[in-house]
Amino acid sequence: MTERQRRALLKQHPEVESWADFFDTQRSQSNAV
Numbered sequence: 640m641t642e643r644q645r646r647a648l649l650k651q652h653p654e655v656e657s658w659a660d661f662f663d664t665q666r667s668q669s670n671a672v
Contacts, residue, residue, distance in 0.1 A: 640648075655661050 652661070
């Protein structure tokens, strides 16, 4: 992930406190598909 991508994510999701949880959720959702 580039610095630009990271900043974009932070802008899109200012409410996220735990990025580990956020990415775990993303990963489990994409695996379920």
